[in-house]
Amino acid sequence: MPESDVPPMRVPGRGPGWYRGDLHVHSAASDGGELTPGQLAAEARAAGLDFLATTEHKSTATHGAWGRHAGDDLLVILGEEVTTRTGHWLALGIRPGQVIDWRYGVRDAAVERHLDEVHGVGGLCVAAHPFAPYASGTFMYPYQGFDVVEVWNGLWASDQPWNADNEAALAEWGRALAADVHRGRWRPAVGNSDAHLSGQLGTPHTVVQADELSTGAILDGLRAGRSWIAESAAVELACTASAGDRRAEFGERLATRGAPTVVRVEVRGVPSGTVSLHTEAGTAHRASLPTTGAGTVEWRTGADESGFVRVEVRHPHGHMAALGNPVILDERELD
Template sequence: MSIVFEGHLTLDNMSSHVPHTFTLPPGVETLRARFTHSPTHPGVGDIPHQISVSLYGPAGPRGTRHNNVDQSVWISTRQASPGIVPGTPEPGTWQIEIDVHRILPPGNVSYRLEIDWAQTETFQPVDPLVPLTGQRRRGPGWYRGDLHGHTIHSDGQLSVAEYLQYAVERGYDFVALTDHNTVTGLPELDRRAGEAITIIGGTELTTYNGHALVLGTRELVDWRVRDGETMSGRAEALTDEGKLFVIAHPKAEGHPFCTGCRWAFSDLMPGPARHIEVWNRFWSERTHNEESVYLFYRWLNAGYRMVATAGTDTHRRAATGGRTAANVVYAHDNTQDEILAGIRAGHSFISSGPELRLSAQGADGGKAGMGQAMAAGRLTLRCDWAGVGEDGLVAGLIRRGRRIESWTCGEAGAGTLEVDAEDGDWFVCELRDRTAGLHAITNPIHVGTAPDIWR
C-alpha cells in the first residue's frame, strides 16, 4: 500500500508544522516514509533550507529525523531509522509533520512525501556490540564531563560508538547525549558504555524560538509549543518530574545562520528555568559565550538563583584546537542521578582545564561552597586554583557582576578577600587570560536568606 502527499512550502510556512495524516490497518510490521524537497538550497548564499520530519502514532510521538542528509524514515518491530523509536506500528491514525525550520527567499519549495507499509518486518543485520572494558571511578568526589552532544541520530556526523570513544579520549567521567528532539541513540550508548563511564540521558528541545537541554530523560519529550501552551509550562513540568532543564547557547547567532538557536521565549527569561549554558563549543566571539555569561550575571542580579553549565555541542571531531569546557561537579557518586543532583545544586564549576574553587567563611565560623548561601555580614571569600600552567592567567573575584579583586596565578595557589556582604549579593570566581578570554568560572555563592524569586 502506498500514499503520496505533495505540496509547496513558501516563506509563510517558516516556523510551522505541516501535518499529513493517514490510517494504518492491523497487521503492519514495517512503515516507511520517504521525504524529499526541491530545491534544497535557495540558489544564493551558503545556507540551505532546513526542513525536518517528525512521526506520531496513535500512542504518541515516535521521534524526529532532524536536519539529516537523509530525511526519510522507517519503523518496524525491533528496528527503526536513527531518530525514530522502534516498535510495531499500531493500527489507527498516524501523522507525519513537516517541520519547517528555515525557508529562505525566494521560497517556493516543493516536497513529496511517499508512505508505504508492509506486513513483514524489516530487519537489518548489525555488528555485535562490545561494551567498553573498565570500571568508572565511584564514590564522593569531583567528576568531569559533558552535557551536550549529537550523533547520527540527529544532525551529528559521529556514530554512537564514535561519540562514546571521543568522550573517553577526552577523559570524561560522564557524558550526556542530547540529540535534537529524539532519544533513540541512548539505548546503544548505554550498552556500549558498560560500567566504564556514566551516561546521562537527554535530548535537546530544538524549537523555532530557542534550544533547551532536558537532562535525565530516556523518553521522548514533545518539543512543539502549540496554541494554549507555553515553554515555561513545559519547563516547570519537566523540572517537577526531576529532569534538568537547561537553556542552551542563549545568545547564539540566530536566523539565518542558526535558525532557532538564539533564546527568544519571552516567558522564559528565565521564568522557571534555573540552568543556563554559558559556554557552548569553543570560547570565541563567534560563539557569543561572553554574552551568555553576562546574561547569567544579569539574571543573578535580578534575584534568580541560576546555575551555569557548559556543553561542547559535539557534532563531529573538532577540526581545530579551540578551547572547550567541561562541567566539573562535586557528587556523592558517579551516577546519573548524583551527577545531576550536584549540577542542580550548583556544586560545580566550568573549566577548559584548570581546577577552580570558591568558598566562603563567616565571622561565626560558618562555611559555604559553590551553590550554597551565607548570611549577610563579614565574609572571607577564597578562590583556589590549580593546573593553571604557564599561561599567565588572572583569577578574578566577581561580586554582582563586577570584579572586586584579582590575583595573578601561578601553577597553583589561592587568593582571599574580606568583604561586608549584603542580602542579595552573590560571588563567583573567574580565570581569564591576558585577552580576557575565559578559562574557568565557578558557580555562585549567594548571600541572604531570601528565597529564589520564582519559586
C-alpha cells in the same frame, strides 16, 4: 527498547566527589553530527570526562545505543535537544525513548507544559546557547521554569572555546544573578561542547560535586549550582568562602553572622592567566597567575557588601578558562 541496551543510571563504587561531564553531545543521528556513540564514548574517556549526556536534535532514537558503551568509568545521561522555533533547550534525565515535543515557538505559550513533562520524571531543563548565531538557536523564552542556563557553548567558537556569543550569555546571566539570589531562586550556569565533530567533546565541560556518579546525583548537583565550568580537563579550580569556622563552596550558602569573609581561589592549568572575583557591584578584585598557571588568590569581603561572590579565570588574550557558580553570602542563620 531492550533494557540491556539502555545505559545504567548509576556507576557503582563511585561515591562523593567532583565529576567532569559534557551535557550537550550529538552523534551522527543529529544534523551535522559525524560520530557514533562508541566513538563519542572513546573521546569522552580520552578527554577525562566521567559522564556525558546524549542530546540528539528532536530525537531519542539513540538512547538504546549507549548501554554497551557506558561502564564503570563513564555515566551516560539520557536526554534530548528540544529544537523549537524560537530557541533550543536540553531535556536531561528523561525516560528511555521519551520524546519531548519541539513543534512550537514563544508565541504558542507551550514551553511550560513541556518543562513540566521533564520535571515530572525528575529531569533537568537547560536553556541552551542563548545567543547562538542562527535564527532558531537564539533563545527567546524567559528563563523562568528552566533549571540552569548554558552560558558557555563550544560549538560556534571555531579554534577557541569562547566567543562573543558566550560573552553575551555570561553577561546576561551575570546581570540577573544579584536579583535572583536576593529572591532566593537563582539559576546555575553550565558549559558544554555541543559536540558534533571529532575533537570537540569536553571543550568546555561542567565539573559537578555529587554524592555519587549517577544520573540523579549529577542532576541534583547541577540544580544546586555545586559546579564550575572548565575549558578542558587540564584546568582545575576551587573557590571557598569562609567566615569564622564556617565555609562554603560553589553553589553553597555561607552564614557569615557578621564576620569578615575570606574568599580563597585556587587555580591550576592557566599560565599567566587572570583571576577575577565578581559581586553584585561588578568586578570586585583581580589578580594575575604566574607562568606556571598555578596560583592562589585571597580576597576579603562580607555579606554587607554583596550577597554572593563568583570567580572567572581568563587566559592572557581574554578567553575564558574557567568560571564558577556563586557562593552565596548571608548574614542570617541557616536552618
